[in-house]
Amino acid sequence: MLIGAVTPGLMAQTVTVRTVADALHVQARGLNFIEGPVLTRLREGRSVRIDFEMTVLSKPEGPAVKQALQGFTLSFDLWEERFAVSRIGTPPKSISHLRPRDAETWCLDNLTMPVSSLGVGRATPFWLRLAYRVRDVAPETNEAPGERYTLRGLIDRLSRRREEADLAKSVDAGPFRLP
């Protein structure tokens, strides 16, 4: 398992990568996305789609060497009070009865990239960018047009920026080397 340094602004996340056969897996402890407006929506029985993007970079902020995209659909079992996740695409794969952190980990476990496609040798360092975006979830808003300049509206707008930040996040880490 390889642990990568994280860019200074995102020290809360620890990114690690590992290889299983020809697949490169990533884990990001602290990259929690089942919270805030996503959690609220899930607890209201709605489903939420989250798209992940894993990009291998040749250097920090450098050009992309390889990119993998994967979408997931999350829902919250109202009676079991556990989360369910489905991987979008073929072959379909689903799991339920997960706690929030386990559901997040399951998503990342199912975001892989063929090691052979990276074209980097064992001695060659590489960097990773892991990003996610929550789709179809708008920050909560109750305001009507023309009401946005109220004190309440201003507070709502400032809180909404925090919510918007929760709906998309990106973390860069590295350097890594293949084992």
Added chain:
Amino acid sequence: MRTLALLFTLLGLLPPVAYAQEADAPEGAIIDAVEVSGFSLYDLSPGLQKDINSLVGAPLSRERLNELASRVEEQQPEVVAAVRSVSRPDGKARVVFLVARISDDTDLSENINARYVVESVDVEGPYNAISQQLRDDLQKLVGKRLDTDEAERLKDQLESELPGREVSRRISKGSQSGRIRVVFEVFEEPWIRFVPPRSKLVYHSEQGWSGALDIPMSGSRSRQRFTAGVVFNDIDDLIEEYSGFRLAFESRMIGTERLGARLEFSRYNQTWEDATLSAIASSPGIPEVYRNRLTFEPTATFAFNPSVRINGGVSISELESLMNSPSSQMANAWLAGISADHTWESKNDIRQRAEASYQLRAAVDGLGSDLFYKRHIGQARYQFDQRHSTAITSLSLGYISGNAPLFERFSLGNSTTLRGWDKYDIAPLGGERMFHSSVEYRFYNVAVFFDTGSVWDRTTNSTIRYSTGFGIHNDNFFLTLGFPLNNDDDSGPIFMTGVRF
């Protein structure tokens, strides 16, 4: 999918086929056989296998069966499990555990709650405004597994029958285990909107600071609102510089969403710039300056639809003379106006908003006014947003006839009009005629603008003034530098900054 269909058929959630004649076994019946379908018993832990096998010979307990089904799901989280007991002719019971993969079912993959039966369907909103056909269709969801596609179609249908309103769907637990309630929430877009608060902290390098704080008090979806406001000092709005307080009560729905009302009471103390006092001394036809302005203004608004409204009311103002206190003058006027606005949003991130209004204030016989005048003002504004770009254009036209008090007279040259000019240089007493237009472009909140305008009296000629400038400007905050383009003297640029909320 076929496995699940069988599973739910057995559970009686779909039209029964094979088990139509078999009744549920009663609680306490002795179990004589246990089957597991769609899954190998040997994939479960030895302890769970033993517990399932030990059901044979035991009295039937649904609580126990559901607990075992839950344990199956916990051990094999990629499946859902259901259990059914079937009554034998000899009074004993046969128990069937049916297990199916979640990924085999599109609805379950989309939302795990699709495994549950819909107990009820509710609409939180104007239920009476929905067609009977749609109400019937909504109720058809009851008693079946949640069909997410059908629920989504009905949500779209609700939005289509309730134009201008947004519909959201949520699910909550039902009254029994395994049952859910589906709720369609209808959010109203009010036909009549509250008057936006006028809180601000603004600095103009020629005029100084202006500050006001309005505190609206209401729930986010409340139909009534009370606003208390303090004006610490305002030299930005009018020719007068004023401070004081205001209280307003608004209702945006009186019996119907088409009718609203507003009451505002304000008391302001005035101070005057030297330029104004000098100018009024040589303008005997203009009403005198005052030290206090006390105003009560009840108005009503009627909305034809969410975009078009008319309003009417009265404005009663008492102006306490600055020079001859405590004598005062009344400036009482009928109010009437019409306004329209509309927003268009397209899928390629383009948003357009157009607003237009006309307001008349008429101080005529019958209201006990000491000053008689008519004040007309028409305004239009268009805004185009696409991603990080915003273009705004606006036009205002004003006309006063009669003998209007100073607070009614038009002025240009502040933080929103003829930016780059000082209103006390243009017209220290304001004017009876006015036009102003502005074009502004913003990219990532970096703004450039070009303002044009003129304010004059019926006895003077109009001088058109131009200004341009740049700065940072978003919905709330601005920091701009304005340059007069056709100023006769060498006055420099004007710096303006502030926040409005």
